[in-house]
Amino acid sequence: MQIWRSLHEVPGNQRSVVTIGNFDGMHQGHSRVVGTCVERARKRGFPSVALTFDPHPRSVHRPGEPLELIATLEDRLDAMAIAGVDAVFVANYSPDLYMLSPEDFVVNYLVERLGAVEVVVGEDFRFGRGNSGDVETLREYGRQYGFDVSMVTDVEAPSGRRWSSSWVRELMAEGNVEEASRVLGRFPRVNGCVVHGAKRGRALGFPTANLAVAGQLVPADGVYAGWLVRDVGHSQEFLPAAISVGSNPQFQGTSRTVEAHVLGRTDLNLYGEEVTVVFVKRLRPMMLFNSVDDLLSQMDQDLLATAAILGARSATRVDPAKVTAGL
Incomplete structure (x- = not known):
């Protein structure tokens, strides 16, 4: 699995199926999104790319509220490699990125560098300055710039609750590592x-x-x-x-x-x-x-x-x- 840590490291001449997210913990919901990206890429004959961020956005926007990560960046990368992802772009979460408008983010990252033919995201996906872009915004830019958008609907546990990082944090705070392992998948x-x-x-x-x-x-x-x-x-x-x-x-x-x-x-x-x-x-x-x-x-x-x-x-x-x- 290739790992890129800046826009300049991304070849820029490939075509790929891309998924985007923080993926903190790589829980069952994240795994479904990433797995769908890998599956779609193989069907279309293109490499799969996961675009993730470091440091975690919350630690940047709320520096006074320290965030303990469910998984280190290295663990996230290992989980993506196991899922079959061909490349991961670890983008530095800085003002140069989060102050981009939704369209500039799409053009600079997805179109010009990653050559997205398809983008796979979850239902709650947000992007661009102030999280002003959502899945429908992404679809509009997909029509404009020539890529498809696949949305993975919220995945629910047998209990009916949506898999989420916040659920993992609740369980860990209770010491319920057995149930946390079911949400995480490990x-x-x-x-x-x-x-x-x-x-x-x-x-x-x-x-x-x-x-x-x-x-x-x-x-x-x-x-x-x-x-x-x-x-x-x-x-x-x-x-x-x-x-x-x-x-x-x-x-x-x-x-x-x-x-x-x-x-x-x-x-x-x-x-x-x-x-x-x-x-x-x-x-x-x-x-x-x-x-x-x-x-x-x-x-x-x-x-x-x-x-x-x-x-x-x-x-x-x-x-x-x-x-x-x-x-």
Whole structure:
């Protein structure tokens, strides 16, 4: 899959079927739109192109309201590659773009650079300065400049609710990662560099990888069963993990962290490594226990539950003296 990051990188001499959107999270609705673009392109014998934006428009127009992304740009690109998209144009969302009139956007991006023969969008598609253009506006310009427009109607879940990024955000705020995975079509995840923490878990027999995950959507505080995924050569290694999200109230923590304990492992030295943490199921909320012994007893149960959910070999807390990471 080709990736272009400026108008100048786009060849400008091709003909293509184009889809446009932020695609934050690449949920089931986004997948339907992108999939339709790929299908239409193959039928017509042209390459499929997804035009997306970075940074997210909301973070530009409302800088005082930080937006945590459901998926990083890299995850979006991976999802588009899996969907079969031939090329992605990651357009810089700056005044040079969002101050364009709807017609100038169509001419500059879709006609002159991407050579659109067809544009595939969702029902709620808006474009141009102040979001003044809609699907009907796009159709008018399509007739004028010689491209077709296909609109993918709102896709609904079995419950009757429309797939949406806002729905994913609601579910993640509740810690309902199972339902969020149904909306997304995959398990929620965060990516980050493993950094040094307080190392309390190591002393208790639960060494953890602490992730720096600023700017990404993290589920509600609690303990989750999931996977720690690391790159190993040209493949990936999936390690079963109990994941803690929160501020560690048992030890008067103040900052919110994401920590993953890989079941039964004492030898993992992940500091400085970029890893992914995948959330499969919430086990319980973050709790304050009467004693550290009560906490440890619960954590033992968390490990057993994690192994059962993931189909992994059960594990207990490890011997702190055998933990070699960071030594």
